[in-house]
Amino acid sequence: MKIPAKGLNPEEIFQQLELIRSHDLETHGGRTWAYVYDHGRREVEEVAKKAYLMFLSENGLDPTAFPSLLHLENELIAVAAAHLGGNSETVGNFTSGGTESIILAVKAARDHYRAIKPQQRRPEMILPVTAHAAFHKAAHYLDVTPVMVAVDPDTFKADLEAVRAAVTPDTIMVVGSAVSYAHGVLDPIESLGRLALEHDLWLHVDACVGGWLLPYFRRLGHPVDAFDLSVPGVSSISMDYHKYAYCPKGASVVLYRNKALRKYQMFACARWTGYTVINTAVQSSKSGGPMAAAWAELHCLGDEGYLEIARRTLEATQSVIAGIEAIPELRILGRPEFCLVAFTSDEINVFQLIDEMRECGWYLQPQLAFESSPPNVHLSITAASLERVEAMLADLRQCVARVKAAGPLAEAEMLIQAVKQVDFSQVDENALSQMLAMAGISPGGLPDRMALVNEVLNALPPQAREQILITYFNDLFTPKAAGS
Numbered sequence: 001m002k003i004p005a006k007g008l009n010p011e012e013i014f015q016q017l018e019l020i021r022s023h024d025l026e027t028h029g030g031r032t033w034a035y036v037y038d039h040g041r042r043e044v045e046e047v048a049k050k051a052y053l054m055f056l057s058e059n060g061l062d063p064t065a066f067p068s069l070l071h072l073e074n075e076l077i078a079v080a081a082a083h084l085g086g087n088s089e090t091v092g093n094f095t096s097g098g099t100e101s102i103i104l105a106v107k108a109a110r111d112h113y114r115a116i117k118p119q120q121r122r123p124e125m126i127l128p129v130t131a132h133a134a135f136h137k138a139a140h141y142l143d144v145t146p147v148m149v150a151v152d153p154d155t156f157k158a159d160l161e162a163v164r165a166a167v168t169p170d171t172i173m174v175v176g177s178a179v180s181y182a183h184g185v186l187d188p189i190e191s192l193g194r195l196a197l198e199h200d201l202w203l204h205v206d207a208c209v210g211g212w213l214l215p216y217f218r219r220l221g222h223p224v225d226a227f228d229l230s231v232p233g234v235s236s237i238s239m240d241y242h243k244y245a246y247c248p249k250g251a252s253v254v255l256y257r258n259k260a261l262r263k264y265q266m267f268a269c270a271r272w273t274g275y276t277v278i279n280t281a282v283q284s285s286k287s288g289g290p291m292a293a294a295w296a297e298l299h300c301l302g303d304e305g306y307l308e309i310a311r312r313t314l315e316a317t318q319s320v321i322a323g324i325e326a327i328p329e330l331r332i333l334g335r336p337e338f339c340l341v342a343f344t345s346d347e348i349n350v351f352q353l354i355d356e357m358r359e360c361g362w363y364l365q366p367q368l369a370f371e372s373s374p375p376n377v378h379l380s381i382t383a384a385s386l387e388r389v390e391a392m393l394a395d396l397r398q399c400v401a402r403v404k405a406a407g408p409l410a411e412a413e414m415l416i417q418a419v420k421q422v423d424f425s426q427v428d429e430n431a432l433s434q435m436l437a438m439a440g441i442s443p444g445g446l447p448d449r450m451a452l453v454n455e456v457l458n459a460l461p462p463q464a465r466e467q468i469l470i471t472y473f474n475d476l477f478t479p480k481a482a483g484s
C-alpha cells in the first residue's frame, strides 16, 4: 500500500480507523481483565484526553525550550515520592512505561558499580522467578547477567535464603516486586533491604503495578507490608501511572534514593555535529501528552477520588476471590495481596477455559507454567470490574462445566509429543512456521482460539517458546508489499 494520492476527508479517516480497530478487545466497561485499566469515570478520562491533546506537540527533548514539561515532570515525581516514602533527597524521572523505568534503574545500578567497583567484570542481577520480564529485557540490552532464584512454592514470594545464596562477588543488584504481576503478592522488601545493605547491593523495588494503589489499600485497612523508599536499603523504585493510577498509556516514573545514584541514569552526548544531547531517559524526542494527561488525571481525581476507586477495586477483588474459591475445580495461586489474581485447575485445562470465556465476551489472560507456577489464568481487576463481577463469575462457572464436559483437546497430546521431539537448537525458521501452522496459526495470521497454541507452548522449555514467538512476530509484522 501507499498513501492515497489525494488526502481523505476526516469522516472517511475516522470510519476507516473505527473499522481497523473493530476486532480489538474492549478497552472500557470491565470485560477485559488484562492490558487495560478502567476506573469507569468517563468525565475524568475526558479531562485527561484533553490535557493529552493540549501537550501533544510539545517536545520533552529539551526542557529548557519547554519548561512546562520540566514543571509537570517535577510535580509528577514529587507526588510519587510523597506517595512512596520518599524524602527531600528523593529524585526521579518520568518515563514511557514500566519497562523504560526498569531499564533505567538497571543502567544506573550497572554504571554506579562500574564506577565504585571496577574489578567487577561481569555484573549480575538476582531475579526471583516472579520478577517481571522487563528485567530480562534490561539484562539483555545492558549486558548484565540475570541470576534467577526460586520463590516460595506456596506463597510465590521471593525466598530470602535463595536470594542470599545467589550473591557472588559480581552481584550488583537485587530485585523485589511490590507486587508481582503474575500472582499479585508482595516480596519481603524489608529483609531484602537488610540483605542489600549487608552486601552493598542495589535493591530495586518494582512497584510498577502495585505502587499507586497499595498505600490506598493500606488506608482502607488492608494489610500491606512496608515496600517503598522508607525501607532502608532500597535504592530505586518504579511505579506506573498508566496502570492503577488509571492514566493514559505512556506514563511511569522511576525514583532514586538520591542524586548520587540517579546520576548514572543520565546520558549526554556532545560528540556529533548536531544539537548536544542530554537525556534523562531512553526516549529523546517525546510528546508532552502522556505527562500532561497523568498530571490532569491526578489533579482531577484527587486523593478522595483515588481512595474511592481503591475501595471499589478492593471490593471487586474480594468478590472475585470468594467466587473463584467457591468453584471446586479452580484453585487460587498464593494469597493475592493486590487486585491481581491468578488461578489454576487440577481438573480442567485452563487454556480451554480462557477460550470459552472469550466466546462469552470476557478476556482473561493466560500464563504459561514456569518453575513452581503451573499454567494459570491471570485477572487484573479494576474499579470498572466491580459491576461485572457477578456476571463474570456466573459465566466462569458455566465455562468450567462446559470445558469439563468437553474433555481435553483431541489434537493436543499428539502435537505436543511431536513438538517435544524437535531439537530447537537445530530448527530453521520454516520448521518453526510449520509448527505454528499445525497449532492453527498461519504465517502472519492472527489466531482465533488459543488453547492449542498455549498448550503446545506450555509443554516446551522457555527458550523454545521464545524462538517460536520471535518467528511468529517476525512474520506478523510484515507490511503488504509496496504497490499491492
Ligand SMILES: *Cc1c(COP(=O)(O)O)cnc(C)c1O
Binding pocket: 096, 097, 098, 099, 100, 132, 134, 177, 179, 180, 181, 206, 207, 208, 209, 210, 240, 252
Ligand atoms: C506492567 C509491569 C511492568 C512493565 O511495565 P510496562 O509499562 O508494560 O512496560 C513491570 N513490572 C511489573 C510488576 C508490571 O506489572
